[in-house]
Amino acid sequence: MNPKSPPMTGVGALPAMVPASRGKRSLQARRSRSAWLLVAPTLILLAGVAGWPLVRTVFYSFTDALLDAPHEYLFVGLANYLEFADGEAYGVLADPVWWRSVRNTLWFTFVSVSMELVLGMALALLMNQKFRGQGLVRTAILVPWAIPTIVTAKMFSWMFHDQYGTINDLLLRVGLIDAPLAWIAEPGLSMWAVVLADVWKTVPFMALMLLAALQMVPSDLYEAARVDGASAWQRFRRITLPLIMPAMIVALIFRTMDALRVFDLIYVLTSNSEATISISGYARNQMVAYQEMGVGSAASVLVFLMVAGVAAVFLRIGRFSEPREKQS
């Protein structure tokens, strides 16, 4: 074919198609480039505020740096985590207070997230019913969530006050107790005080997440189930629950992550009591109270590993349940 001859119909159409498809590929490339451009600020920001500190924390966890002189350090290997010397174990993993804080954190997370799930579900089911003043209730329920944690903690510390607190007063009047309880000071009670405050604060979040999921379930499915003879409980168990499961898992991930990192509520409510100390509180103590930057970093790395591990487990559960529960 002579390239200089004018293109014949049919023959000429063929070369014309090649640049067209090349143009498409470059369009795709351009689109992926603009996509990267758009996410770049976020990535840079994340690397700056999350990635870099994380790297530094891991780095310091292998040193003996002190908080007032972070530039003078020696590498100590894994000594901050665990080290055996003269037949004795040292390091975070050998510290009974660390293990106490792990137990506290897990207990706090499990109890408060379970209570939030149950109460949140109950509230969501209630709010999903049609009634007058629905909008008002949905807004009002958000108030505890909107209050800063410090304020919540301070509020509850007054409410739990052993002499002037409203909670003891209420329980005395109702006759459930004979003498005021030392909610904050009593080791057996202080964790419950923390849990109650946390539940009060975060149930609204759970309830609204679940409510949003409930509203996605078409109402005729419930009618079909009624025709099929399913009782109210069976409708909840066999229709509602499987269909809101994905959203519920997301809400649980959020709440569990939050609860595992708990610090401010406990710190303000019960200060540094060992009965309630969380893993974040432990890391903070090492770092700030004892000025042990290396040990504190090691504890922080362990906190990070724990939270990341739990997140991975949840995501795995979510992945498994997704094809089963996905809505059409």
Next chain:
Amino acid sequence: MKQGARASGAKLTKRIKIMAQLTLDKLNKRYNDKAVVIKSLDLQVNSGEFVVFVGPSGCGKSTLLRMIAGLEDISGGSMYIDGTYVNDDTPSERGIGMVFQSYALYPHMTVYENIAFGLRMAKMPADEIARRVEDSARILQLEPLLQRRPKDLSGGQRQRVAIGRAIAREPKLFLFDEPLSNLDASLRVQMRMEIAALHRRLGSTIIYVTHDQVEAMTLAQRIVVLNQGNVEQVGTPLELYDQPANEFVAQFIGSPKMNLMPSTLIRAGNAESVVKLWNGKDLTVPIATPASAEGKKVKLGIRPEHIVWGEVSEAPYLADVLFVEHMGNETYHYLDNGKHGDPWVVRDASRSAIAVGETVGYRIPPEHCHLFAEDGKAYPRLVHSNGEARVGANQVQPVSFSNRVGATPIH
């Protein structure tokens, strides 16, 4: 294989032949004590009957069906299934099966689980569940799909699963709420035939809601025409077509609509009446009218297929053709009628050579005329036959209809 399916179908038929009679007595539905949606409705549905509720959008068809199902409270009146008062029974206690317009399949369950759900709720033994699911899957040709989820099915397949779910529970009463309205035209025709075949096979009582009059005409043994919460007329499809009780039914059943020509009754009579048409001409029709109606305004109804062409030179009426619609198998002509509402429609069962703008002559055969009083009520027609020329010799129904006319409940 086909034979196997038929044999097991017969087995199922024998087992399912539990069918129920439904009686509605002055049924009422009010929302918020204000909006009355169903107004003192009486109806009797016989055992094994296929009844279709038809009516314009918002007339209360779904509400009525949902009241029968037990999904909607009954505000007043009573409802009986096989003579048992069921106002306060739950849907499953009433023994109904329902097919929803949206199918309402459980998205997280397979087809098998969808069909088995109601049986599991009834705590049926596992082997009985398996047998029933397989039976209904066989009837509806769902066997290859049993392990799929609803989202992996086509619209028609979902529809079949929804029906299968209702069948498996072997209900006394099947309720369908516009089950075909989400399907495309050809699938709708196919599913229509499948539902008709299903009714023949199961012999169960079916109440079917639709706003599509073609579905109503083709499926129903009896049609209930609803309008604003009232029953306008109950009757077999051809009864409604031939003997509409009022203007509403006359206009609602039949497509294109019946032509309504403004006229005046100038002579009443028991055997025939004379009306003066809108164009000033007189027409004697075999319709009985009371003497009290003489001189009153009436409407003369004539269906588009009943108007007959005539030679321009000798036909009694002339008109200009406004436009012509060619359907291929039939042709609609729209005739200029001056200022008397919609143009008259004339339907030809064949291709037509008549062109737009042409002047045509036509004739109104008196034996096909309907007469409606000002309030819309029909005067009784004395000729019930549908016109021999247009009824095929194999259609015996018109004869039996005319025998039964006296028993037609007219509301």
